[in-house]
Amino acid sequence: MSHKPHVLVLGGNFAGxxxxxxxxxxAGDAVDITLIDRKSYLLFVPNIPADVFENKxxxxxxxxxxxxxxxxxxxxxxxxxxxxxxxxxxxxxYTPSERPGAAAQDIGxxxxxxxxxxxxxxxxIEGFAEYGDSVSDIYLxxxxxxKLWEGGYxxxxxxxxxxxxxxxxxxxxxxxxxxxxxxxxxxxxEGPPVEVMLSAATYLGNTxxxxxxxxxxxxxxxxxxxxxxxEVVNSLLEIASGMGFNYVNNGKDIVRVTAEGVELANxxxxxxxxxxxxxxxxxxxxxxxxxxxxxxxxxxxxxxxxNPKYPEVFAAGDAAAVTVPKLGAIGHQxxxxxxxxxxxxxxxxxxxxxxTPLQPVVYCIGDMGNNQAFYIRSNSWYGGDTQVLKMGHxxxxxxxxxxxxxxxxxxxxxxxGLDFSQMVAEKLVS
Numbered sequence: 241m242s243h244k245p246h247v248l249v250l251g252g253n254f255a256g257x258x259x260x261x262x263x264x265x266x267a268g269d270a271v272d273i274t275l276i277d278r279k280s281y282l283l284f285v286p287n288i289p290a291d292v293f294e295n296k297x298x299x300x301x302x303x304x305x306x307x308x309x310x311x312x313x314x315x316x317x318x319x320x321x322x323x324x325x326x327x328x329x330x331x332x333x334y335t336p337s338e339r340p341g342a343a344a345q346d347i348g349x350x351x352x353x354x355x356x357x358x359x360x361x362x363x364x365i366e367g368f369a370e371y372g373d374s375v376s377d378i379y380l381x382x383x384x385x386x387k388l389w390e391g392g393y394x395x396x397x398x399x400x401x402x403x404x405x406x407x408x409x410x411x412x413x414x415x416x417x418x419x420x421x422x423x424x425x426x427x428x429x430e431g432p433p434v435e436v437m438l439s440a441a442t443y444l445g446n447t448x449x450x451x452x453x454x455x456x457x458x459x460x461x462x463x464x465x466x467x468x469x470x471e472v473v474n475s476l477l478e479i480a481s482g483m484g485f486n487y488v489n490n491g492k493d494i495v496r497v498t499a500e501g502v503e504l505a506n507x508x509x510x511x512x513x514x515x516x517x518x519x520x521x522x523x524x525x526x527x528x529x530x531x532x533x534x535x536x537x538x539x540x541x542x543x544x545x546x547n548p549k550y551p552e553v554f555a556a557g558d559a560a561a562v563t564v565p566k567l568g569a570i571g572h573q574x575x576x577x578x579x580x581x582x583x584x585x586x587x588x589x590x591x592x593x594x595x596t597p598l599q600p601v602v603y604c605i606g607d608m609g610n611n612q613a614f615y616i617r618s619n620s621w622y623g624g625d626t627q628v629l630k631m632g633h634x635x636x637x638x639x640x641x642x643x644x645x646x647x648x649x650x651x652x653x654x655x656x657g658l659d660f661s662q663m664v665a666e667k668l669v670s
Contacts, residue, residue, distance in 0.1 A: 244269075244270060244271050244272045245270070245271050245272070245350040245351060245585075245586055246271070246272050246273075246274065246348065246349050246350050246351070247260075247263055247267075247271045247272065247273045247274070247349065247350065247351045247352075247353065247582060248273075248274050248275075248276070248332060248347060248348075248349035248351070248352050248353070249263075249273065249274070249275040249276070249315075249353040249355060250275075250276055250277075250322050250325075250332065250352070250353065250354050250355060250356050251275075251276075251277055251354070251355035251356040251357055251557065251559070252275055252276075252277030252279070252282060252306050252310075252317075253277075253282050253283060253285075253355075253357055253557070254282070254557060254568050254571055254572065254651075255355035255357070255556040255557025255558070255559075255571040255572075255574065255575060256275060256277065256353070256355035256356075256556075256557070257275075257282055257306070257309070257310075257651050258355075258556070258571065258572055258575030258576075258651065259353045259355055259554075259556050259575045259578045259579065260273055260275050260310065260313065260315045260353075261313055261315075261575075261579075261651060261652060262575045262576050262578060262579025262580075263353075263578065263579045263582045263583070264313040264314070264315065264579075265579055266579045266580050266582070266583035266588060266589055267579070267582050267583040267586055267588045267589075268583075268588055269314075270583075270586045270587070270588050271351075271582065271586055272316070273313075273314070273315045273316065274315070274316040274317075274318060274347065275306075275310055275315055275316070275317055275318070276317075276318045276319075276320050276322055276332070276334055276347075277306065277317075277318075277319065277320075278319070278320065278321045278322075278337045279306075279319070279337075280305065280306055280307060280317075280319050281303040281304060281305050281306055282303065282304045282306060282309075282651070283302060283303055283377065283378070284302040284303070284304065284643055284646070284647075285302075285376065285377070285568075286568065286639075286643075287301075287302055287607075287639075287640075287643050288302060288375050288376070288377070288378070288381045289375045289381075289432065289435055289436050289439055289607060290439070290607045290639075290640075291381065291385070292375055292381045292382075292384055292385045292388070293388070293439045293440070293442070293443045293607075293609060295385060295388075295389045296385075297382060297385070298378050298381045298382065299378045299382070302378070302643075303378075304646075304647055304650070304651075309650040309651065312650060318334070318336070318347075319336065319337050319338050320334035320335055320336045320337050320342075320345070321334060321335045321337045322334045322356060322524075322526070323335055323344065323526055324526050325352070325354075325526070325527070325530060325532075327352075327530065327531060327532055327550050327553060329348075330348055330349050330350070330352070330552070331346050331347070331348055331349075332346070332347050332348075332349065332352070333345070333346050334347065349552075350552065351552050351553075351554070351582055351585065352552065352553045352554065353554045353555070353556065353578055353582075354527075354532075354539045354553065354554070354555040354556075354559050354560075355555065355556045355557045355559060355571075356524055356527075356559045357557060357558045357559060358428075358521045358522060358523060358524070358538075358558045358559060358566065359521070359522050359523070359524055359525075360376055360377075360519050360520075360521060361403075361519045361520040361521070361522045362374070362517070362519045364403070364519065364520060365403060365494050365496070365497060365517060365519055366495070366496035366497065367496045367497035367498050368497050368517060368519075370497075370499075371497045371498060371499055371515055372497045372515050372516075372517045373387065373514060373515060373516050373517070374516060374517050374518065374519075375432070375436060375516070376518070384516070387514070388443065393513065393514055394513060395449040395450065395513075396454075396512065396513025396514065397454050397455070397456065397511060397512045397513060397514075398440055398444075398454055398455045398456070398512055398513070398514040398515075398516065399455075399456050399457075399458065399501060399502045399510040399511075399512035399514070399515050399516070400433050400436050400437050400440065400455065400456070400457045400458070400516045401433055401456075401457055401458030401459055401488070401491065401494075401502070401510075401516075401517070401518070402427040402428070402430055402433055402458075402459055402460060402517075402518040402519075403427075403460065403493055403494045403517065403518065403519045403520045404426055404427070404460040404492065404493035404494075404505075404520060405425055405426060405427050405428040405460075405520055405521060406520060406522070406536055407424050407425055407536065407538075407561075407564060408523075408534040408535045408536030408537070408538045408561055409534050409535045409536075409561075410533070410534025410535070410536075410538050410539070410540040410541075410561025410562070411534075411561045411562045411564060414542070414543055414562060415623070416543060416597070416598055416599045416600055416622045416623065417599060417619065417622050417623035417624045418623065419623050420622045420623015420624065421622065421623065422562055422564055422600075422622065423467075423564065423621055423622070424564075425461070425466070425467065425564050425565055426459075426460040426461040427459055427460055427461055427464075427518075427565075428518075428520070428521035428565060428566045429518075429521070429565040429566045429567055430459060430461075430464050430465040430466075430467075430518075430565070431465060431468075431565075431567070431604040431606055431616075432518060432606075433457055433459070433464065433465075433516075433518055434457070434464065434465055434476065434606055434614075435606030435607055435608070435614075436516055437455055437457045437480070437485060438480075438606065438607075438608040438609065438614070439607055439608060439609045440455055440516070441455055441483065441485070441609070442608060442609025442610050442612075443609060446609070446610070451483075451484060452480070452483045452484040452485040453484040453485075453486070455485055455486065456485075456486035456487070456488060456510050456512065457480075457485060457486070457487055457488070458487075458488035458489070458491045458502070458504065458510060459488070459489050459490075459491060460490070460491050460492050460493055460505075461489065461490070462489055462490060463489065464477075464487070464489065466621065467564075467565045467567075467602050467618070467621045468602055468604065468616045468618050468621075468627070468629075469602075469618040469620040469621060469627035470620075470627075471620075471627045472616055472618055472627045472628070472629045475629050476614070476629065479631075488504070488508060488510060490506055491504040491505065491506050491508065492504060492505035492506045493505040494517065497515050497517065500512075501515070502515050502517075521558065521566050522536070522537070523536055523537025523538050523559065524537065524559075525537075527539065527559070531549060531550070532547045532549065532550055532553050532555075534561045538555075538559060538560065538561035539553070539555035539559050539560050539561060540555075540561050541554065541555050541560055541561065541562055542597075543562070543597035543598040544577060544581055544595060544597055544598070545560065545562075545574050545577045545578050545581065545598065546581060552585075554578045554581065554582070556571055556574040556575055556577075556578050557571035557574065557575075558571065560574065562574075562598065562600075563600075565602070567602060567603075567604070569601070569602065569603035569604070570600045570601075570602070572653075573598060573600060573601065574598060577596070577597075577598055580593065580594040580596070581594055581595075599619065599622070599624070600619065600622055601617065601618070601619045601624075601626075602616060602617070602618045602619065602621065603616070603617055604616040605635050605638055605639040605642070606639075607636065607639060608631070608636070611633055611636050612631065612632060612633060612635075612636055613631070613632075613633075613635035613636035613638075613639050614629065614630070614631045614635060615628075615629070615630040615631070615634075615635035615638070616628065616629055
């Protein structure tokens, strides 16, 4: 048996896969790595809306098989549902999920990376199952796609928006930029509602059913997509208002979804035939109450992605309390930090090379339909000084090609990729 330190990665979507690959990249053969995920594929969630509004089945083009990808980096894969973590005994309990009826198993670790994402709490929204839609996974995406393209939708008004996010206190006191902070967010991630709003308007126009005037976008916050920066959001809202979109802010939360519309906690009701909802993002139940978790069950870390009480425990992606908003680009930034930290712990990297703390940057490219997209790069929400917004065909090409490059490189984006994308989007778009 190997006597190398065992790194256990929980979760196999963007953050989990990215952490496993970065750990192998920086720690080399100094560690054994095991990754556990309930499913055997990575789901490319960001491109589901584009498939829905183009009448393509996301099950065909938005999945990447994990076992062969992980095998390239000598990462062992276990398909199982994680049910418990014992940080004092350094044990994780899981139930193999390949077939029903499996017995629970335990696995030990020397280093643990929690990258399990979160639960999308649709069940907390009264009436969603009967009257709501979303684009958060293949099932819901296909349900909405068929409604749009097979006669279920009759051309009535459309409401698009978010339920309130309950953040937790795990990032309190962190200062990623001088004088900055990890702010409290009332919505987990609002790039997708903005993207869907614009794509839905293009769909209405292309199918002869109207335009932006039929669409109301709503947010629980004072400002939708506030993480993009006030300057960027105000520019987007000015453009959206000029196009005819309706906007409701300070909605507080979703009370219920009915056949007639969406009832908000601020007392307003948005009449709508189609209700496209983005729910609260909550931690997995078994994470709540752990000594590594915050008040809502998200994993507490410092800006080096380590838990202060249990420094052998790391977190990245949506499961980490510091990840606000719950955005894939921030998870990607965290993966490299985790890889360097593990490499430092096993003697494969110096502290000076490894100890570069997280300075989150919001990168967001959203499809607008008709081969157009918006591009956002901003860190002002955290105390930085950058806010960039571009719109046009070039950002659309970047969004589509990012997915193609991600799949062709099995998730290993070239180091020059982000700089190249930034240059293209910001220099070639007026």
